[in-house]
Amino acid sequence: MTRKEFLSSVDEMLELPPGTLNGPEKLEDFQLWDSTAMVTFMALADSNNGARIAPRELGSCETVDDLLRVARVGM
Amino acid sequence: MHAMLRAIEYHLPENVVSTSDLSLQFPDWSVEKIAAKTGIGSRHIAKPEECASDLAVAAAQKLFSSGACRPQDIDYVLLCTQSPDYFLPTTACLMQDRLGIPTTAGALDFNLGSSGYVYGLGLSEGLISSGQASRLLLLTAETYSKFLNSRDRSVRTIFGDAAAATLLTATDVREPLLGPFIYGTNGEGGPNLIVPTGGSRRPRTNCSAKEAEDENGNVRSADNLFMSGPDIFNFTLSAVPESVERLLAKSGRTIGDVDLFVFHQANQSILDHLRKRLKIPAEKFYVFMKDSGNTASSTIPIALKSARDEGRLSEGSLIMLVGFGPGYSWGATFLRSAGIL
Numbered sequence: 001m002t003r004k005e006f007l008s009s010v011d012e013m014l015e016l017p018p019g020t021l022n023g024p025e026k027l028e029d030f031q032l033w034d035s036t037a038m039v040t041f042m043a044l045a046d047s048n049n050g051a052r053i054a055p056r057e058l059g060s061c062e063t064v065d066d067l068l069r070v071a072r073v074g075m
Numbered sequence: 076m077h078a079m080l081r082a083i084e085y086h087l088p089e090n091v092v093s094t095s096d097l098s099l100q101f102p103d104w105s106v107e108k109i110a111a112k113t114g115i116g117s118r119h120i121a122k123p124e125e126c127a128s129d130l131a132v133a134a135a136q137k138l139f140s141s142g143a144c145r146p147q148d149i150d151y152v153l154l155c156t157q158s159p160d161y162f163l164p165t166t167a168c169l170m171q172d173r174l175g176i177p178t179t180a181g182a183l184d185f186n187l188g189s190s191g192y193v194y195g196l197g198l199s200e201g202l203i204s205s206g207q208a209s210r211l212l213l214l215t216a217e218t219y220s221k222f223l224n225s226r227d228r229s230v231r232t233i234f235g236d237a238a239a240a241t242l243l244t245a246t247d248v249r250e251p252l253l254g255p256f257i258y259g260t261n262g263e264g265g266p267n268l269i270v271p272t273g274g275s276r277r278p279r280t281n282c283s284a285k286e287a288e289d290e291n292g293n294v295r296s297a298d299n300l301f302m303s304g305p306d307i308f309n310f311t312l313s314a315v316p317e318s319v320e321r322l323l324a325k326s327g328r329t330i331g332d333v334d335l336f337v338f339h340q341a342n343q344s345i346l347d348h349l350r351k352r353l354k355i356p357a358e359k360f361y362v363f364m365k366d367s368g369n370t371a372s373s374t375i376p377i378a379l380k381s382a383r384d385e386g387r388l389s390e391g392s393l394i395m396l397v398g399f400g401p402g403y404s405w406g407a408t409f410l411r412s413a414g415i416l
Contacts, residue, residue: 015108034291035229035304036109042308043348052312055305 001048006073010064013040023065045071078196078203078211078253079246079413082143083380085239086133087119087367094232101228109232114343118235118368121218127158128166130238131216132173138240139174144210146175151208152182153198155191155215155372157401158222159184170214181208188268189339189400191215191372192239193408196396197256199243209245214238215372219300222270224286226294230302233342235368239376252411257321259314264403267306271297308345310403315349318397318407326409330355333409334392335382339399340364340374361387371400379410388412 001009007021014021014032027033038058045051051072061067094110094117110116121130131154139146152174154167167182176182181202187194195213202208216238223230246252272283283297295301315338323329336355338346340363350360363378364370370377375396382388392412399405 036112038305039308040112040344042305043344046312047348047351052309055303055309058305 001073003068003073006044006048006068006071007064009044010041010067013037013044021064023063023068025064026062027064027067028062041067041071049073076204076206076209076245077248077251078200078243079248080196080253080410081242081244082138082141083239083241083376083383084134084137084141084143085237085373085377085380086130086137087235087237088121088125088130090120090122091117092120092231093117097228097232100225109228112342112344113232114346114362114364115233115235115368116365118233119237120220121236125218126160127156127216127218127236127238128154128160128170128173130218130236131156131170131214131240134216134238134240135170135174135212135214138212138242143242144244147177148210149174149176149212150180151202151211152176152180153195153211153213154182154184155187155195155213156184156217157186157188157371158216158218159186167214176212187400187404188217188371188402189341189369189374190398190402190404190406191400192339192375193256193396193398193406194258194404195241195372196243196253196408196410197258197406200251200253200256203243203245204251211243213241213243215241215376217371217373219371222300224293224295224299226286227299229291229293229304230300233369234300235370237367237370237373237377239373239380241376250411252413254408255322255325256406256408257318257325259318259403259405261310261403264306264310265401267303267310267403268301268401270300273298311341311345311349311399312352314399314403314405315397316353318399318405319353319395322395322407322409328393328409332393333359333395335387335394336360336397337375337378337382337394338397340378341369341399372398383412
């Protein structure tokens with residue numbers, strides 16, 4: 001999955017209009033970034049990139065770029 | 076002699092909490108979206124005075140009323156619950172009396188969550204094949220709702236209360252109809268799905284009842300059930316595919332040999348992910364939780380009963396059952412459909 005496709009999936013996950021996210025956005029600004037969204041993101045990373053993300057690692061993410069990094073999404 | 080699964084009945088409490096009810100309580104939260112992810116539209120919740128044993132009695136009475144057997148025929152009662160009536164006596168003993176089961180019957184509780192049904196079938200096969208029981212009543216019953224904080228959205232959307240009653244009888248067959256069994260345990264995961272207080276380790280106090288809000292806006296106290304969704308997801312992702320592979324290897328079968336897969340009905344997104352990961356065809360993967368939610372050890376028997384009622388099982392069908400839950404604890408087995416089921 002490309003970076004663009006991943007960003008688009010995170011847009012959808014956070015119920016944002018397509019093309020909203022670019023990467024530097026802070027996760028704390030999104031009300032829907034909660035434990036349910038975390039699980040959805042972990043499933044996305046596992047399915048598309050084979051990346052098994054440790055919950056602690058996910059909890060330390062502050063921005064959307066951090067999410068893409070732990071999901072091993074190519075830049 | 077081997078155990079044959081003869082019949083299943085279940086009981087859901089009358090009180091229903093729908094996703095729209097939850098929407099009213101959490102207007103700033105996309106509960107409808109969550110419902111789409113969890114696959115749960117409503118869950119049944121026990122009344123304050125209604126215990127797990129009351130639900131189990133209702134399920135067992137339904138089984139007796141169906142004509143599958145009579146109370147006086149039962150010679151062993153197994154009750155899987157994490158919400159017993161008392162620390163002691165054993166709830167299964169009280170149920171023997173309430174159900175009119177002979178005093179010559181054995182009865183015991185075992186404390187497991189969503190892996191409990193598979194373990195219960197394993198115990199049943201052991202008791203029956205060793206000649207210790209011939210008509211066994213396996214009960215699963217939970218009222219997790221009593222552990223949930225009404226302001227904890229992360230668990231209120233998922234869990235529902237229920238009980239199921241399964242009749243297993245001794246049958247003279249050459250090949251077992253249940254098994255082989257594989258099990259797994261990892262206590263390191265205990266803190267990720269837990270009711271921290273109320274036992275000997277940490278008794279309930281005024282202090283433990285103090286509520287706090289977490290970073291996601293969910294409110295709970297140490298007296299309530301806590302679930303770390305991301306940790307549970309990772310556990311599931313490790314335990315379930317490994318269990319499926321181990322069971323297939325132990326039985327010398329492949330995914331293609333299985334007619335129906337019935338996993339613990341945790342939630343829709345976890346099940347979808349597991350199905351895709353294991354490359355199981357959608358038509359062979361049974362999901363049934365829309366109107367009952369995650370009822371812990373009762374999800375598998377409820378789904379089996381539903382699959383049978385929908386005509387998804389035929390004589391000789393090979394069904395794979397996989398349970399996984401708090402502990403961490405997990406198990407998997409095969410069930411060969413025969414007789415009534």
